[in-house]
Amino acid sequence: xxxxLESNVRIQQENFVVTDEIEAIKKVSRNIGGITTFxxxxxxxxxGENISKLxxxxxxxxxxxxxxxxxxxxxxxxxxxxxxxxxxxxEIDIGENIVLIVAAGEHRKETFKACEWAIAELKRTxxxxxxETTSTGEVWVQDTP
Amino acid sequence: xxxxLESNVRIQQENFVVTDEIEAIKKVSRNIGGITTFxxxxxxxxxGENISKLxxxxxxxxxxxxxxxxxxxxxxxxxxxxxxxxxxxxEIDIGENIVLIVAAGEHRKETFKACEWAIAELKRTxxxxxxETTSTGEVWVQDTP
Amino acid sequence: xxxxxxxxxxxxxxxxxxxxxxxxxxxxxxxxxHEISKTAPIIGExxxxxxxxxxxxxxxxxxxxxxxxxxxxxxxPPFSGGI
Amino acid sequence: xxxxxxxxxxxxxxxxxxxxxxxxxxxxxxxxxHEISKTAPIIGExxxxxxxxxxxxxxxxxxxxxxxxxxxxxxxPPFSGGI
Numbered sequence: 001x002x003x004x005l006e007s008n009v010r011i012q013q014e015n016f017v018v019t020d021e022i023e024a025i026k027k028v029s030r031n032i033g034g035i036t037t038f039x040x041x042x043x044x045x046x047x048g049e050n051i052s053k054l055x056x057x058x059x060x061x062x063x064x065x066x067x068x069x070x071x072x073x074x075x076x077x078x079x080x081x082x083x084x085x086x087x088x089x090x091e092i093d094i095g096e097n098i099v100l101i102v103a104a105g106e107h108r109k110e111t112f113k114a115c116e117w118a119i120a121e122l123k124r125t126x127x128x129x130x131x132e133t134t135s136t137g138e139v140w141v142q143d144t145p
Numbered sequence: 146x147x148x149x150l151e152s153n154v155r156i157q158q159e160n161f162v163v164t165d166e167i168e169a170i171k172k173v174s175r176n177i178g179g180i181t182t183f184x185x186x187x188x189x190x191x192x193g194e195n196i197s198k199l200x201x202x203x204x205x206x207x208x209x210x211x212x213x214x215x216x217x218x219x220x221x222x223x224x225x226x227x228x229x230x231x232x233x234x235x236e237i238d239i240g241e242n243i244v245l246i247v248a249a250g251e252h253r254k255e256t257f258k259a260c261e262w263a264i265a266e267l268k269r270t271x272x273x274x275x276x277e278t279t280s281t282g283e284v285w286v287q288d289t290p
Numbered sequence: 291x292x293x294x295x296x297x298x299x300x301x302x303x304x305x306x307x308x309x310x311x312x313x314x315x316x317x318x319x320x321x322x323x324h325e326i327s328k329t330a331p332i333i334g335e336x337x338x339x340x341x342x343x344x345x346x347x348x349x350x351x352x353x354x355x356x357x358x359x360x361x362x363x364x365x366x367p368p369f370s371g372g373i
Numbered sequence: 374x375x376x377x378x379x380x381x382x383x384x385x386x387x388x389x390x391x392x393x394x395x396x397x398x399x400x401x402x403x404x405x406x407h408e409i410s411k412t413a414p415i416i417g418e419x420x421x422x423x424x425x426x427x428x429x430x431x432x433x434x435x436x437x438x439x440x441x442x443x444x445x446x447x448x449x450p451p452f453s454g455g456i
Contacts, residue, residue, distance in 0.1 A: 017164055018163050018164045018167055018182075019162055019163045019164040022163055022184060026186065026240055030188070030189040030239055030240060031188050031189055031190055032186055032188065032240075033185065033186060033187075033188035033373045034183065034184070034185055034186070034373055035183070035184040035185075035186065036181065036182070036183050036184075036260075037163075037181070037182040037183075037184065038179065038180070038181050038182075038253060038256075038257070039167060039179070039180040039181075039182065040178065040179055040180075040253070040455055040456030041171065041177055041178060041179070041180065041456070042178075042456075043175070043176050043177065043178035043251065043456070044175040044176055045176055056454065057380065057381055058454070059378070059380055059428075059447055059449065061431055062428060062431040062447070063454075065431055087454060087455075094175055095171055095175060095177075098455070098456055099454070099455050099456065106188065108183065108185070108261075108264060108373065111183075112183070112257060112260070112261045115181075115257070116253075116257045119253060119455055122454060122455050123452065123453075123454060123455040124452070125452070126452060126454050127380065127428075127447070127449050127452055127454075128452060128453070128454025128455075129380060129381035129382075129450065129452065129453050129454070130453040130454065131381070140381045140382040140385075140450065140453070141453040142382070142450060142451040142453060178456045179456055185372055185373030186373070187373075188373070201371065202297065202298055203371070204295070204297055204345075204364055204366065206348055207345060207348040207364070208371075210348055232371060232372075243372070243373055244371065244372050244373065253456065264372055267371060267372050268369065268370075268371060268372040269369070270369070271369060271371050272297065272345075272364075272366050272369060272371075273369060273370070273371025273372075274297060274298035274299075274367065274369065274370050274371070275370040275371065276298070285298045285299040285302075285367065285370070286370040287299070287367060287368040287370060
């Protein structure tokens with residue numbers, strides 16, 4: 001696989017720095033005029049219950065493969081210049097970064113569309129699971145039927 | 146005016162750091178689950194011409210007032226938790242940051258909508274002007290009729 | 291006195307950043323425009339032809355608006371902030 | 374041998390991370406499901422009732438899919454990545 005795969009879609013335990021990812025995507029082209037970023041963070045409340053901890057698990061190789069498919073399709077379908085996707089796994093505290101999608105393009109409209117599509121597609125197709133710890137115990141969240 | 150005005154909408158010469166703005170908005174609430182960010186950067190090409198430099202001018206006080214109106218309306222109309230808007234003025238090189246809009250909410254959908262609306266509204270209502278320097282000279286860009 | 295501010299391309303056309311006009315205690319934007327036209331007919335035409343917007347004390351105003359001594363008027367060419 | 378991997382809630386139900394099944398050189402996912410049901414009927418029901426998705430060598434597959442010796446099967450509960 002290309003180096004693009006290794007750097008542009010990642011699943012990792014450690015935190016990421018939004019500015020670093022944006023600066024990396026800027027280097028791809030001097031024709032980038034708009035960059036839309038979606039950052040998902042750990043909320044305290046879920047269905048009215050207080051969450052104390054989140055835990056993410058993924059299916060290695062398949063999850064990375066799905067993220068790369070999303071990146072390729074976003075570039076193709078929305079005409080953006082580049083996309084970076086990073087998802088963290090392992091224990092995540094309230095307020096911490098979970099997932100980042102960066103869509104860079106010449107104009108803003110396609111970057112909004114691509115970014116919003118990509119996070120929905122990630123939730124739909126990428127084998128990553130979230131376990132929430134609340135006062136009543138631990139539960140695997142099942143969002144997608 | 147409140148301190149929120151001073152920190153959440155700003156027009157400044159110096160660059161901004163996206164991560165710093167995101168971390169600032171995260172502190173507003175532990176219920177933030179989604180943060181959509183739009184970053185506008187200086188493109189090399191405009192209508193086929195190579196741009197060597199950009200220069201932004203604003204109408205002081207009125208521009209800040211319009212940005213604050215956008216922030217207030219975005220929070221009210223889209224039900225987001227907070228919005229930060231920063232626009233730079235003065236000389237800006239290709240690839241440099243120009244404008245940043247950060248929309249934080251409980252869920253992702255309203256943050257995408259609010260962020261996309263805010264950048265369109267900024268372009269429509271905020272007295273800021275861009276001058277492009279190309280090989281054929283300098284020109285004030287007139288986007289909005 | 292009424293202060294008139296020129297921005298962006300308007301400043302180049304006017305050749306200055308601002309003007310002062312003595313229009314008495316109360317008048318309309320349209321009367322001020324006629325006064326501006328005496329020395330800068332191009333700018334007067336741009337205002338009347340809606341090529342530029344006009345603000346009064348930081349709010350966009352129509353040509354029929356009443357303006358008063360001490361008001362700050364600005365002539366605003368089409369905006370091009372953002373990207 | 375065919376490897377079956379259990380993820381998230383499925384791992385708790387199975388009580389293990391993966392299984393090995395000897396199904397000959399070629400069979401279908403539905404036959405593998407019947408084999409799984411012998412020791413873990415709940416999991417078999419979840420597969421047949423589409424409560425979990427099944428992947429073959431990293432791609433989502435239907436129950437009619439042919440699987441071969443050496444394939445990696447995974448049982449995937451509904452995803453909940455992102456936020």
